[in-house]
Amino acid sequence: QKEVEQNSGPLSVPEGAIASLNCTYSDRGSQSFFWYRQYSGKSPELIMFIYSNGDKEDGRFTAQLNKASQYVSLLIRDSQPSDSATYLCAAPEGANNLFFGTGTRLTVIP
Amino acid sequence: DAGVIQSPRHEVTEMGQEVTLRCKPISGHNSLFWYRQTMMRGLELLIYFNNNVPIDDSGMPEDRFSAKMPNASFSTLKIQPSEPRDSAVYFCASSPRQGSPLHFGNGTRLTVT
Numbered sequence: 001q002k003e004v005e006q007n008s009g010p011l012s013v014p015e016g017a018i019a020s021l022n023c024t025y026s027d028r029g030s031q032s033f034f035w036y037r038q039y040s041g042k043s044p045e046l047i048m049f050i051y052s053n054g055d056k057e058d059g060r061f062t063a064q065l066n067k068a069s070q071y072v073s074l075l076i077r078d079s080q081p082s083d084s085a086t087y088l089c090a091a092p093e094g095a096n097n098l099f100f101g102t103g104t105r106l107t108v109i110p
Numbered sequence: 111d112a113g114v115i116q117s118p119r120h121e122v123t124e125m126g127q128e129v130t131l132r133c134k135p136i137s138g139h140n141s142l143f144w145y146r147q148t149m150m151r152g153l154e155l156l157i158y159f160n161n162n163v164p165i166d167d168s169g170m171p172e173d174r175f176s177a178k179m180p181n182a183s184f185s186t187l188k189i190q191p192s193e194p195r196d197s198a199v200y201f202c203a204s205s206p207r208q209g210s211p212l213h214f215g216n217g218t219r220l221t222v223t
Contacts, residue, residue, distance in 0.1 A: 034211055043201060043214040044153070088153065097143070097166065098212055102152035 003027060004091050006101035014109050019076040021104050023089030026070070033072045034098065035063060036088040044088055044100075048074060079108040112136075114215035116202050122221045128190040131218045133202030134183055143212060144177055144187050145201040153201070159185065160208075192222045 006023050013019045025033070032051045036044035050056045050063040050072065062075040072091075076083055086103040093099035115134040123129055135142045143158040157167040159179045167177070174193070179185040189196055199219050203212040 032209065043216050044212075045214070046211045049211055092209060093155075097155055097158055099155070100145075100153040 003093055003099040004089055004101040006087075006089050006104050008102055009105040010107055011104055012107045012109055013079050015079060015081060017079050019079045019083065019106055019108070021074040021076075021087050021089075021106065022071060023073065023101055024071045025089075025091045027091065027093075028067075028070065030091045032092060033063070033065060034090040035061075035072075035074045036090060036100075038086045038088060038103065040085070076106075079106075081108045081110050084108050114202055114204050114213055116200075116215035116218050118218055119216060120219045120221075122223065123192055124223055125193055126191045127222075128188065129192045129196075129220060129222075131187040131200050131202075131220070133185045133187070133215060135185070135202070135204030136206075136213055137183065139204035139206050139213070140182075141205045141208070141210075142179060142185050143203040143205075144185070145203065147199045147201060147217075156187070156200075189220075192220075194222045196220060197222050 004025050035048040037047045038044045048061050048063040050065045053065050053067050056063045060077045064073045084107050086105045088103045089101040090098040117132045141160050144156040145153050147153045155169045157170055157177045158165055162179045177187045199217045201217045202215045205212050
């Protein structure tokens with residue numbers, strides 16, 4: 001049973017639009033969630049984390065967490081071609097590990 | 111801060127050969143993780159260490175895989191003998207404390223022919 005599930009995409013949006021990336025998780029006890037961005041051929045890099053229900057904003061990025069429905073999402077406003085990457089959702093597994101989803105590939109079309 | 115350092119960046123070897131991947135975590139980070147990434151399975155945790163002690167190695171696929179962390183600044187992942195299905199990108203990551211975000215190295219792309 002997968003712990004974290006994401007739509008693999010690809011997701012294509014035009015430049016300037018809002019990109020919406022979604023993730024569901026199975027462990028109701030999960031308290032924190034992380035979004036990583038991975039450019040092709042590069043390593044994952046942390047862009048957002050969220051611990052509380054509701055929204056968390058950081059520049060053009062907004063993470064949304066709904067613990068009752070067990071989903072977490074990432075919104076990217078004013079999408080840029082440089083946002084084209086694979087976005088990985090991660091949730092804690094056990095005491096110290098992160099379980100990663102398989103990622104959603106985003107393409108922003110100029 | 112140099113970040114997590116992995117070597118080599120690329121490794122091409124023949125089936126049956128021994129492969130050793132190396133990792134230097136960020137100084138002061140207490141936890142170290144080895145992940146494997148493939149197109150089919152995404153990022154999979156192989157093993158992680160806390161304060162140099164292996165905590166969970168349930169992700170290590172077979173006895174051909176072994177990992178060590180002799181001190182706080184160095185870890186190795188060894189595959190012996192290697193097989194073509196081991197071809198993947200292997201990432202090392204570290205974190206300062208339990209539950210903190212992971213910081214990834216640049217990865218080692220392993221190709222076994």
